[in-house]
Amino acid sequence: MVGVGGQGIILASDILGEAALEKGLDVKKTDTLGMAQRGGSVTSHLRISQKVWSPLISPAEADILLAFEKLEAARWVNYLKPDGLAIINNLAIPPLSISLGSQKYPGDQEIIDSFKQRTKKVHLVDGSAQVALLGDTRTLNIFMLGFLSVSLPLDIDLDAWKSCLRKQLHPRILDINLRAFQKGREEASSVNLG
Amino acid sequence: MNKSRKLLSGNEAIAIGAYHAGVLVATAYPGTPSTEILENLSKYRDIYAEWSTNEKVAMEVGLGASYAGVRTLVSMKHVGLNVAADPFMAAATTGIHGGLVVISADDPGIHSSQGEQDNRHFAKLARVPMLEPSDSQEAYDLIEIAYDLSEKYDTPVLFRITTRVAHSKSVVELNEKRIRKERTKHFHHDVGKYVMLPTNARNRVPNMHRRIVELTKYAESTPVNQIIDGDSKIGIISSGVSYEYAREVFPQASFLKLGMTYPLPPDLVQKFVGKVKKLFVVEELDPFLEENIKIMGVHVEGKKHLPRFGELNKSAVHHAAVQAGLSDLANPVDEVNLVKNLPGRPPLLCPGCPHSGAFFILSTIGKRAKVLDAEGRSEEETGLIITGDIGCYTLATYPPLRAMDTTACMGASIGQAIGLEKAGVSSKIAAVIGDSTFMHSGITGIVDAVYNDAKITVIILDNGTTAMTGHQDHPGSGISAQGVATEKVDIEKLVLGAGVKDVHAVNAFDVKAVRAAIRSALDNPSLSVVIVRGKCAVINRVRKNPRQIDLAKCNDCGVCVMIGCQAIQKRNDKLYIDATTCMGDECRICEQLCPKQAIAPVSGKSVGG
Incomplete structure (x- = not known):
């Protein structure tokens, strides 16, 4: 899972980790964030299996890349395995170098083209627009998790997901997040994820 | 489902393991990747946990607690052990009473540090045993072994982890049956063991070597x-x-x-x-x-x-x-050609950061903006040299601010400034240091500046917290690690008490006042201190009336962009302010700096003066 500090990536990967743990699987999870609260890149590696050794994912190894922001997706394409699944939220958060005019934000087609060198399964998802319609853009992380849940080969059923969300989220924000999760699932079901 | 199976980070596992092993006193100074160990330990009401002023003090408090017979944990990042090296070596010499485990969290790859070092050498240097877990389960299990070793062999134990162990989560089976043993809290007077006069130290040193011989035998048979x-x-x-x-x-x-x-x-x-x-x-x-x-x-x-x-x-x-000829090449996967010239995303000061105004002002002094290149380099001296320190504010080194010329280690800004002045550089010199770093090791620097008549300006950025590591309290915040209100150490009084004559405190969000205070301090030919005070934006969290740019008034001069605020962005060559991240009324730095008065609240009305 990749994106920008403040997008709730660590929480989303925590929830996925807990869901896999509940399934009785071995889980290792490692986040690289540096000084991410201050708007830097965030990466969360999750490895789930019967037995996991390394917490870090190597290049060309990830089954799924879940990107919360387009530029960050473009940065991590090499970590996706051949024919892996890329789910990219259609959101641009331009770094300051763009505002300063010293650099240019890449176009959608350029990003898609770089992914096409590795996989056909690349999906640009209007996650940010969808959660804005729900009324709370901060639920993007749970929307993305809902979208991901449909294509995860871990056999975690909807009730298990909901119970995990209940455990991990504050009751005050649970309801809107459950709706965001559902919305993500519906969105995923409406596209062919290959 | 086994209820004791948990997904824990290495740091969480260490904290629980230490609690189960009966730790009664825990001390630390925050530092990535070690911070969460004490944060987690401080939640237990039946132990004493403190944020110490710095790692040296943490080690000394820990050593005292150990002398009283209780199990004690002292944690720090790798460079923290440099600060604590003196009492660490002393602990290795006197030995302990209650088990003493020192955690060194190294940062290979420099995720969030000023340097890289392998603290395993400290074990050999101090002749103390060292344990190293590979994952969270081992972190949990090895901590108890560390305490047993410490007490059996009369030695502190170095417990060395790295970022990837500290911050990775993996599955831990907790042994809920482990019961914290009650320990007698009792200091045995033993001058030969605890008073390191040369005559006594000469008797202790051979013990250090003997215990390594004994520990070597242990290492042969231990299941670890x-x-x-x-x-x-x-x-x-x-x-x-x-x-x-x-x-x-x-x-x-x-x-x-x-x-x-x-x-x-x-x-x-x-x-x-x-x-x-x-x-x-x-x-x-x-x-x-x-x-x-x-x-x-x-x-x-x-x-x-x-x-x-x-x-x-x-x-x-x-x-x-x-x-090495030990493995075959894997089937190569062709590297994807990345999109050309992908922009980087360096971390920046947050929108609403109280440091932004002071750094913007510093960046405009002494022709810095003109003389320095994009990398902050210049053969020619600018009119102002800024020695820096360690914290969020080190990010002011990056463009557009480029308002920091040095950063070495905690507290170094003041000493470096004194050195530059005594060497005779022609520029004015400002040392910039945060409040927590000032408490950690800036105080001795200030005392040196007073004593040796240093003609420098020290700017203390006081945001009331240790922000970089995740907002831990410190002596200036007046709240203890366990959330208890305590005596607040007053920075002004402290600096005045040390003998600084020219001391001014200003509101960080009043740009005119900050500019006037910094200008006046720099004009003072002797030692001056400016305290720039404003709440950390991440703690404040109050967002009211986000600002927007009136493009009819804006002449695209670029001043607001030079603040380095993440909320000020450019879309299709037009400047705009991101309303979801702008702190609005709480900040107003860009509004005060805009020469065309083109920045105002979204509602259309400015608030306050």
Whole structure:
């Protein structure tokens, strides 16, 4: 899972980790964030299996890349395995170098083209627009998790997901997040994820 | 479902393990990647946990608690142990009473530090045993062993972790049955053990060597060091997270897995050598295991092929294995051509950061903006040299601010400023230091500046917290690690008490006042201190009336962009302010700086003066 500090990536990967743990699987999870609260890149590696050794994912190894922001997706394409699944939220958060005019934000087609060198399964998802319609853009992380849940080969059923969300989220924000999760699932079901 | 199976970070596992092992006193200074150990321990009401002023004090408090007979934990990042090295060596010399475990969290790859160093050398230097977990389960299990070792061998134990162990989550089976043992709190007077006069120290030092001989015997038989039999062609010796990478790269090989990495077990190593044809040591950073094994007369390879700096990963281990002839090349996957010139995303000061205004002002003084290139370099001296320190505010080094010329270690800004002045540079000199860093090790610098009549300006950025590491309290915040209100150390009084005559405190969000205070301090030919005070934006969180740019008034002069605020962005060549991240009324720095008065609240009305 990749994106920008403040997008709730660590929480989303925590929830996925807990869901896999509940399934009785071995889980290792490692986040690289540096000084991410201050708007830097965030990466969360999750490895789930019967037995996991390394917490870090190597290049060309990830089954799924879940990107919360387009530029960050473009940065991590090499970590996706051949024919892996890329789910990219259609959101641009331009770094300051763009505002300063010293650099240019890449176009959608350029990003898609770089992914096409590795996989056909690349999906640009209007996650940010969808959660804005729900009324709370901060639920993007749970929307993305809902979208991901449909294509995860871990056999975690909807009730298990909901119970995990209940455990991990504050009751005050649970309801809107459950709706965001559902919305993500519906969105995923409406596209062919290959 | 086993209810005691939990997904924990290494730091969480250490905290729970230490609690279960009966720790009663825990001390630390915040530092990535170690901070969460004390944060987690401070939640237990039946132990005493403190944020110490710095790591040296943390070690001394820990040593005192150990002398009282209670189990004690002291944690810090790798460079923290440099600060605490003096009392650490003293602890190694006097020995302990209650178990004393010192946690060093190293940061290979420099995720969030000023440098990289391999603190395993400290174990050898101090002649103390060292344990290294590979994952959270081992972190939990080894902590209890560390306390037993400490008490049995009368020694502090160095418990060394790395970022990837501290911050990775993995599954831990907790032993809920472990009961915290009550310990008698009692200080035994023992001058020969605790008073390190040369005559006594001369008697203690041989003990340090004797205990290493005894600990070597322990290392031979402890289950934390184990041979895992596999294919006899390749034998891998490894420890820590490197072991996890090696297990995946060499799925068939035999392993000597070391949970205790100092002292090493020579007989066990020889036994392993006899089992395998070729030996390969997989370790991060320095060839610590490799050199200590070579001293035993064993021929091993490792750093000939593995990198000596930076963080390891599976690819790096695999690459080295191929080079050493121990592994075949994997089927290559063609590298994707990335989008050309992908913009980086360096971390920046937050929108609404109280440091932004002061740094903007500093960036405009002494022709800095004109003289410095994009990398902050120039042969020509600007009119103002800014020595910097460690915290969020070090980010002001990046463009557009470029408002920092040095950063070395905690508290160094003031000493460096004094040195530059005494060397006779022609520019004015400002030292910039945060409040927590000032408490940590800026105070001795200020005293030096007073004593030696340094003609410098010290700017203390007081945001009321240790922000960089996740907002821990400190002596100036008036709240203890366990949330208890306590005496607040007053920075003004402290500085005045040290003898500084020119001291001014200003509101960080009043740009005119900050500019006037900094200008006046720099004009003062003797020592001056400016305290720029404003709440950290992440703690404040109040967002009211986000600002927007009136494009009819804006002439695109670019001043607002030079603040380096993340909320001020450009879309289709037009400047705008991101309403979801702008702090609005709480900040107003851009509004005050805009020469065209083009920045105003979205509602259309400005608030306040």
